[in-house]
Amino acid sequence: MSWKPRSAVVLALGGAILMAMALYFIFLRPPLLPEDLRFLGASDAELRSSLPRLSIWLQRVFWVLGGYILATGALTFYVAVTSFRARARGAAMTTAFAGLTSVGLMAAVNVLIASDFKWPLIALAMVWALALVLYLLEGRAAARDLFPGQRQPGIRPEIRRT
Template sequence: MTRLSGKVFAVCGLWMVLLGVYFIFLRPALLPEDPRFMGTSLEALRLAAPGLERWLGHVFNVMGGFMVAAGALTALVAWRFLAARAPGALLAMSVAGLFSVALMSATNFMLHSDFRWLLLAPALLWALGLGCYLRERQTPRES
């Protein structure tokens, strides 16, 4: 039986995988909010930097690949290492959450992204997972 923290983090891992797939296959190079944040128009950006969108496509492919990888590893840690209360698992999940979903959420709030409230959810879910892990008894997992 997987502990609640493992289930929460497994959901976080799946979310990261799906977000990575979105970045690789579906996300446009520039969202409508991007030129708005820069104080310009999409047309002006295309004129000033004709290869920007093509280059950003490559950047988002790499970023999406890292998201998929991080999500897969998060799911592995959730199912195997958190359940076993392996030394270092809590630290690894704390650092991973801080530099992935928490940083992403904070940055989207700083940018006043149209998606900032939606992107707060994974950070809150990650915090819930950490909280669950800390509250769970340190008894051996039941099979």
């Protein structure tokens, strides 16, 4: 994969991070984290005695969630190296919608619950946002290169002082 356009590379990185996160959810994440117990206001022993099958059920839920995160990461990576790179019609809007409803929502909810993982998730959302900003800037630069000297919509003309 070439390192240009940078927007596609950054979005592909976001997809790769999602795939790594998915593997954590599928293979490594325990059913309950200390932050989960803090949020619930219960101890692990209390939950095990009142809901003995909760851990088994949560583990399976995280397998499913991990599968969805893995699929989202794989699709994000593919879109980055194909339609996003080629600037296909609708690629930016689809990517913005997908980012907002996946990593954006995940980061927002983790802020709401005061998660220990809120900062890494915010950083992941910023990777997605950076890819979109770069996409916009690359499009404007390409328009300037195609039509030098012409005013482009949304681009302020240079002021020349003599």
